[in-house]
Amino acid sequence: LTMSLQPESLSNQCLARFANLLLFEAAWNVGKIRNETFFEQLGTFIPERVANGVIARLSKRKRAHKAVLSMFSDPKHCRVTQAHLFLPPGNRVNQEGDVLPPDFYDSALDLLKDHALVEIDLSFRTHEADWSLASLSQRSSATLKRLTMINCARYADFAAIQSFTQLRSLNLSRCIQLRDDALAHATTNLVHLAELDLSFCENLTTLVGIAHVEASLRALNVRCVPFSDAGLTAIVQCAGLRHLDIAGEPAILDTMAARRGESVPLILRSLAHLTSLDISFVLLDNDSNASLNSMRQSLQFLGLVGAKGLRETHDTVSPPPLASNVAGDLTVDQICVSLRRYHVLDSVVRHLVPELYSKVSSEEMDNAVQAQLLPALLSVLRLHGADATIMVSGTASLYHLIKKGGSDHDRVFIQDAINFLIECLEPKRANVQLTKNCLITLCQVMYKLDIPESFRERLIEVCLECIKDPPSGSEAVVRLAVYAIYNMGCSTTKSQKAFMLKSGAVQTMIEIVDAKRKSKEIDEIMEVACGFLWNITDECPDNCCEFVDRGGMKLFREFCEENPDSWNVIKNLLGLLGNVSEVPTLHKDFMETEIIRFLTDCVKVGEEGIEVSYNSTGILCNLITNKELIWTVAISKEKVLATIEAAVKSWDLSSQRSINYNSLTPLLNVARCHYCPVAQLWAVWALANLCQVSGGKYSVMMKKENGLTLLAEILEDPCVLQEVKKYAQLARSEERF
Secondary structure (H helix, E strand, O other): OOOOOOOOOHHHHHHHHHHHHHHHHHHHOOOOOOHHHHHHHHOOOEOHHHHHHHHHHHHHOOOOOHHHHHHHOOOOOEOOOEEEOOOOOOOOEOOOOOEOOOOOOOOHHHHOOOOOOOEEEOOOOOOOOOOOHHHHHHHHOOOOOEEEOOOOOOOOOHHHHHHOOOOOEEEOOOOOOOOHHHHHHHOOOOOOOOEEEOOOOOOOOOOHHHHHHOOOOOEEEOOOOOOOHHHHHHHHOOOOOOEEEOOOOOOOOOHHHHHHHHOHHHHHHHOOOOOEEEOOOOEOOHHHHHHHHHOOOOEEEEEOOOOEOOOOOOOOOOOOOOEEEEEOOOOHHHHHHHHHHHOOOHHHHHHHHHHHHHHHOOOOOOHHHHHHHHHHHHHHHHHOOOOHHHHHHHHHHHHHHHHHOOHHHHHHHHHHHHHHHHHHHOOOOOOHHHHHHHHHHHHHHHHHOOOOHHHHHHHHHHHHHHHHOOHHHOHHHHHHHHHHHHHHHHOOOHHHHHHHHHHOHHHHHHHHHHHHHHOOOOOHHHHHHHHHHHHHOOOOHHHHHHHHHOOHHHHHHHHHHHOOOOHHHHHHHHHHHHHHOOOHHHHHHHOOHHHHHHHHHHHOOOOOOHHHHHHHHHHHHHHHOOOOOOOOOOOOHHHHHHHHHHHHHHOOOOOOOOOOOOOOHHHHHHHOOOOOHHHHHHHHHHHHHHHHHOHHHHHHHHHHOOHHHHHHHHHHOOOOOHHHHHHHHHHOOHHHO
């Protein structure tokens, strides 16, 4: 459950490089050298840890072909003790897209047969093949201690297992060819066997083979095994058992589930050393309940996921739990334990995740529980990424966990969550609900803290793809993707703003606004897109130029003509044009009579409030104070200035405004324009308002950007209007600085 984003250890990086080198050599030297003598020719000996690590790494990546494995065949030049040759679940395609041949890995055991192996993992070899463990018996019979053969569905030569007399652990889970007589042969000589996993072996009933290992056996897993009364007898004869799993199948509460429940009292009476018992998905009767309650706190672990008929009886108001650790589905604590214990079992996880969602969406949780649950859930979701049911419920749960999460675990696991959510969005999105869940969870992350810069570019790209090609044309996906990009645009550096331009985000948002205008859809998406453009053009001339070059001025004019009362969108567009007006080279693009007339009309304070009036005034002041701008519109400067002066004098200096300046430089530049007293009045009023209403932040900016020096010059200049000096005095009040 560790974070996937933690840096890989140096030893693992070296193993990866060495494995890639061997793959290259195997491909490059075909026919030139014998792979069996490769290390001999190098004059080197490969130690145990390196050899084991390389084989396991290549196997996991489906790249451990014969040419590489043959390099490790000679014990004189390398030592191999762990043959992890499992074939990972999934389609038979390796990372390069090559289809694996039917005999993939078949000769692997033959190539390593001369080594004294301690561990062998041959899991998921489900294809038809002529391979056997018998070839290993010569060297490994006295050394092999762990054998794992999960889901070797067509393997039948179980009798060969009896040769490995030193086995401590044997895992035959999902070996559906295994029958009672074969199990009896396999365990004949395994007098040291301590762990036996027979889960999901559907053809076992009497479990007669357990009798051979009952004296040494400490852990037995017969989950979903249809054992008979004789099988139950065989189980309880293993007096030294400490760990027992007799859980059933989710959603199948049949006679077998009832039999498992009825067996609980006998198991608890017979197995005195039992510390761990799993009775998930069983039907518990009165005797079973009584036995469990009488054993309260004697077990270290108790599995109760999906168990029906459970009734806790106790004499105290706050009884101790049934076990030190309970894996169930009744509380968030139990589900957290369950996810960590059963994360590889698809059917159990499919039962648990919806239960988790119902609880995290409606219940308050302790921060400590959330801190444990988040990494457990992420681990499960990564493992079951192909299961739509698990992914939809799981990402919905992830949203609520992050929403309710405290700062203690946010910083630790938030990057892992971000990376996982982006990974979910990167493939072709077929599931609308999953895409929506991922996007809304990412938006929730952004409310709590900034997305790290290392993820921003990937996230922007996948969000743009969601906008351009939403699954099933979902408008909700488009809206959430627009919100995600908007949230990233609220707190971006100059380099990030540049990437917004490079990636096409600015262009896409302009296209969204224009498309909404043409279709007369004045909705939330349009408003948010305009807000993004306002944020992304702040102190970014390149993005301002992109807006103008993409027909932004025409878009503004046509929208205002067609929708003069849509003030929420107009406010955002005016804020955007305010940023554009701070770029002198773009002032000529404002020289349209319709635009100047609309801005002048907006200066007059109406029902829409001071925001519209203030933003319009700022745009006009930036234009008028540009001495090089040729005024080519039908409305005179004098009329515009008169309108501005009347408006500024009518404003309440204590007005609260939503505008957020990252720098006061634009205002200070206009405040220096002594040749335009009205524009200077607006700028100094704005400084006084900011310092009075939001003192702390802007007072610091005034000091840092030499605003106090400028205000002092204004107060000493006899040519400055008294109204301007009044606001300058308020802005530089000693009690605020």
